Amino acid sequence: xxxxxxxxxxxxxxxxxxxxxxxxxxxxxxxxxxxxxxxxxxxxxxxxxxxxxxxxxxxxxxxxxxxxxxxxxxxxxxxxxxxxxxxxxxxxxxxxxxxxxxxxxxxxxxxxxxxxxxxxxxxxxxxxxxxxxxxxxxxxxxxxxxxxxxxxxxxxxxxxxxxxxxxxxxxxxxxxxxxxxxxxxxxxxxxxxxxxxxxxxxxxxxxxxxxxxxxx
Amino acid sequence: xxxxxxxxxxxxxxxxxxxxxxxxxxxxxxxxxxxxxxxxxxxxxxxxxxxxxxxxxxxxxxxxxxxxxxxxxxxxxxxxxxxxxxxxxxxxxxxxxxxxxxxxxxxxxxxxxxxxxxxxxxxxxxxxxxxxxxxxxxxxxxxxxxxxxxxxxxxxxxxxxxxxxxxxxxxxxxxxxxxxxxxxxxxxxxxxxxxxxxxxxxxxxxxxxxxxxxxxxxxxxxxxxxxxxxxxxxxxxxxxxxxxxxxxxxxxxxxxxxxxxxxxxxxxxxxxxxxxxxxxxxxxxxxxxxxxxxxxxxxxxxxxxxxxxxxxxxxxxxxxxxxxxxxxxxxxxxxxxxxxxxxxxxxxxxxxxxxxxxxxxxxxxxxxxxxxxxxxxxxxxxxxxxxxxxxxxxxxxxxxxxxxxxxxxxxxxxxxxxxxxxxxxxxxxxx
Numbered sequence: 001x002x003x004x005x006x007x008x009x010x011x012x013x014x015x016x017x018x019x020x021x022x023x024x025x026x027x028x029x030x031x032x033x034x035x036x037x038x039x040x041x042x043x044x045x046x047x048x049x050x051x052x053x054x055x056x057x058x059x060x061x062x063x064x065x066x067x068x069x070x071x072x073x074x075x076x077x078x079x080x081x082x083x084x085x086x087x088x089x090x091x092x093x094x095x096x097x098x099x100x101x102x103x104x105x106x107x108x109x110x111x112x113x114x115x116x117x118x119x120x121x122x123x124x125x126x127x128x129x130x131x132x133x134x135x136x137x138x139x140x141x142x143x144x145x146x147x148x149x150x151x152x153x154x155x156x157x158x159x160x161x162x163x164x165x166x167x168x169x170x171x172x173x174x175x176x177x178x179x180x181x182x183x184x185x186x187x188x189x190x191x192x193x194x195x196x197x198x199x200x201x202x203x204x205x206x207x208x209x210x211x212x213x214x215x216x
Numbered sequence: 217x218x219x220x221x222x223x224x225x226x227x228x229x230x231x232x233x234x235x236x237x238x239x240x241x242x243x244x245x246x247x248x249x250x251x252x253x254x255x256x257x258x259x260x261x262x263x264x265x266x267x268x269x270x271x272x273x274x275x276x277x278x279x280x281x282x283x284x285x286x287x288x289x290x291x292x293x294x295x296x297x298x299x300x301x302x303x304x305x306x307x308x309x310x311x312x313x314x315x316x317x318x319x320x321x322x323x324x325x326x327x328x329x330x331x332x333x334x335x336x337x338x339x340x341x342x343x344x345x346x347x348x349x350x351x352x353x354x355x356x357x358x359x360x361x362x363x364x365x366x367x368x369x370x371x372x373x374x375x376x377x378x379x380x381x382x383x384x385x386x387x388x389x390x391x392x393x394x395x396x397x398x399x400x401x402x403x404x405x406x407x408x409x410x411x412x413x414x415x416x417x418x419x420x421x422x423x424x425x426x427x428x429x430x431x432x433x434x435x436x437x438x439x440x441x442x443x444x445x446x447x448x449x450x451x452x453x454x455x456x457x458x459x460x461x462x463x464x465x466x467x468x469x470x471x472x473x474x475x476x477x478x479x480x481x482x483x484x485x486x487x488x489x490x491x492x493x494x495x496x497x498x499x500x501x502x503x504x505x506x507x508x509x510x511x512x513x514x515x516x517x518x519x520x521x522x523x524x525x526x527x528x529x530x531x532x533x534x535x536x537x538x539x540x541x542x543x544x545x546x547x548x549x550x551x552x553x554x555x556x557x558x559x560x561x562x563x564x565x566x567x568x569x570x571x572x573x574x575x576x577x578x579x580x581x582x583x584x585x586x587x588x589x590x591x592x593x594x595x596x597x598x599x600x601x602x603x604x605x606x607x608x609x610x611x612x613x614x615x616x617x618x619x620x621x622x623x624x625x626x627x628x629x630x631x632x633x634x635x636x637x638x639x640x641x642x643x644x645x646x647x
Contacts, residue, residue, distance in 0.1 A: 021397075025390050027276040028383045046449075046484065053483030053513030060512045071531050120519035124545060127552040134555075135576035184568050187584040189614055191566040193400075193607045194588030195453040200401045202456065206408065206599055209460050209591070210450075210488060 010205045017203030057082075084108075149175055261289045261365050262372060264341075269361045269377040272344055274333065274390075277355040277383030279346045283324065284363060284374075286339055294319035297364040298345055299373070300353070308362035308373040312351040315343055319365070330645040333388050355382050392646050404606035411602030418601060423562050423580030424593045430536035430560040431468045439535035440475035441465070444525065444550070445489060446541020446565070447518070449482040454566045457588050458540035459489055461564070464594040465538060466496035470505055478511040479528065481521050486513050522546035526553040539563040539578065540587065543570045551577035564590060617643060 020038070023031050061075035088104040096106030136147040155161030156172020201207035264284035272279040282298055296319050299311035324334065324342035345361070347353045358380045365372045410416075434441045443465055445458040462478065469476040476493065480486035490511045497506035514524045526549060529537070537554040539547070539561065547563075547570040554561050555577045563574035564582030574581045582590055585607065592600030621643050628636030 025387055025394055026385055027274060027387045028385050029276050032276060042451075049483035049487070050516075051483075053480070053486060053516075056483075056486065056509070056511075056513045057515075060509050063509070071527075074527065116523075117517075117519045120523055120549065121545065124548060127548050131548060131552050131555075131573065131576045187568050187571070190585035190607075190611065191568070191588075193610045193614075194457075194585035195566070196397065196400060197404050197603050197607050197610075198453045198457060198588050200404050201599075201603060204405075206603075207460065207591075209463050210456055210492065 006208075006211065009211055010208065014203060014205060017199070021199075021203070149179075258293075258367075259289050261294055261367050261370060262287070263365055263374040264363055267363055267374050267377065268336070269379045271379060271381045274384055274387040277381055278353050279344050280353065280359060280361060280379050280381050281342065281344050282361060282363060283336055283340050283342050285336075286323075286341060287319070287365075289365075289367075290319040292318050292320055293367060295366045296322075296341070297366060297371075298343055299362045299364060300345060300351055301360045301376075303358035303360050303378050305360050306376055308360075308364065308376060309371075311360065311362060312348075314345045314348050314351065317343075328389070330389050330392065331642070332391065332645075353381055356380065400606070400610055403609055404603055407606035407609065408599050408602035411598040411605060416598075416601050416605055418593060418596075418604070421582065421586055421589070421593055423564065423582045423586070424590055426560065426562055426580045427465060427594070428468060430538075430562060431465070431472055431474055433560055434469075434535035435472040435474045437535045440477050440532055441469050441536045441538070442525075442529065442532075442534040442554075442559075443476060443478045443538040444540065445478070445480065445485055446539075447481060447544055447546070448542045450485055450488060452542055454540075454542045454587060455485060457590065458564070459485065459492055460591040461538075461540050461587075461594065462489055463492045463496045464591065466493045467500045470497045470500035470502040473502065473505060476510050477528065477532070477534065479514045479521075479525055480511060481514065481516050483513050486511050518544065518546055519549075522549040525550055529553050529557050529559070533557050533559070535559055537561045539565070539574065540582075540590075541565065542567050543574075548573040548577065554578075 020035070023035055057078075061078055063069075064072045064075040065079075085105075085108055088108055092098070092103035092105035094105070095103055096109060097103060102110070132150070135143060136150065137143065152168055153172045153175055155165055155168035156170070162169040198207065202210070264287060267282065267284040269280060269282050272281040280300075295316055297313050298315040299308050300314045301308070301311035305311065322341055322343050323338070324336065324340045325338040327342055345353065353359065358378050360376045360378050362376050363374045431441055443462055445462065446452075446455050448455045450456060450459070466476055478486075478489055478493065480489065490508065493510055494503075494506055497503050514521050528534075529550075530553065534554075534557075537551075537559045539551060539554075540563070543550075543565055544567070547565075547567070551561060551563065551574060561578040562580045562582075563578040564587040565571065565574060566584055566587055568584065571581065571583060575583075589604050589607075592604050621640060624636040624639050624643075627633070628640070
């Protein structure tokens, strides 16, 4: 049992990890073919895993409805939306339009899903404004630096700002291309080293808590 | 010249034929002739004296490489053609034209090759011939190749050279990458073994110190803890790091008997996190408190997920929100909503483009590599701490290389010396 739960997954991780790390250095078509096949496997496994996810979703909301927990009405809406979309999707054979005519499935996607996604994305503008207001109140030295830098960059990035303060364009570019770029690169170097170190630990079984903790 | 010619024509029409005018006419004509000779003087073209045609090294096959030395006639008015035909053909004029370009372009220095894979000088012309309309380059089939030098109607061919493309099993251009990766791996394992024998100091990270505080606050308020693992699936190291930290957070939540909610965007990540959470509750000695549906799937759609999690935040009002892993535009939608509910928020991401949003809306943010270091800080295990030491040494090496490169580039620019550029090229190839 321990072998199946621990050693076998670690062995698979070691072999697969080394194999696909080596794949990066092998330009031969066989190597490319292996990567393509593995990607397809992952897509297929992902498809089956979606069943697992949807089951979890249905179960969670069924419990909410049964117990009539707070907000159980939303769970009903979810059930109606999901089952309704599956029904029209099957009816339309999964096509958004047939011979140029929009199907009911296409209607659901274009007139419900897309506007809802657009609405969520549009809210971002207001959230940026509120987050910026809170951050730029200059209560600390760091916040003051952030405020000054943000004002300069904003001035330099809009035509009116550059018209009023011609120097702001160059200063904004300098802040972005020198200060900002160097800090971003420093972060990326750290991230890359961290990701490589974690990959080594996972491949060689040093880090195994992703299997479910335990140290046996 | 044009003005002088006009004057000549005008004076001829006027019938003025004095000896002085005849003399000036003769001098003018001679001058014009000399100038014309200078303007139209062109070096005769020829074929490249030395041409190399071979299977492209370090590739997946299906291509041939042609190289030849730069010539004195190379310029925008001269063009080169690469011609390919059957191996049995001997007349290049019947070959398929695979590429045509000005003679002052396509050099080896423009390609991404390292000095240990270069046989000729970087100033040589270099072109890789692949399948094109009219001719497919197949592995194992021999092809006859010729280079034509062209100017106006002139077209001169080099002798035909036969080469056969084939795929390779190792990309020697990436040898530096392999050596650096292997060295870094060796360094990590050395520092791990070193950390097992010695105490290594760890600086404090406020964001991780606050984990206990956040879960404690949730316990006091009787509110749940919300933990997100990011937008990516488990192929991304940041999601693995988020899952590892989830184990630590779940253990604390189990000890404090606080409800944990982990909504997911990816079903496989959900399954893995369920196991991690279960194990954490077992280790905390509270297996009875573990709920299967603590980890639940919502949707893989970005904004639908953000809307659902925002709804959970507004309805359940968790007292502590954790945002670990990789995020995109949904980051601010999530954290700003969380901030409006008054929850303690701790974020950790390697997505540099989302860091400003996390910094402005969360109480604590683990920046970049701190996300990967978090499990070491939380567990204090020598194995984990040793890894951090290895990363720090790696960063020191990179910083040293950057500093040396900066000094060399500055010195080269100031003094005009060539040797710094040679060393910079070396560093550039090794990187």
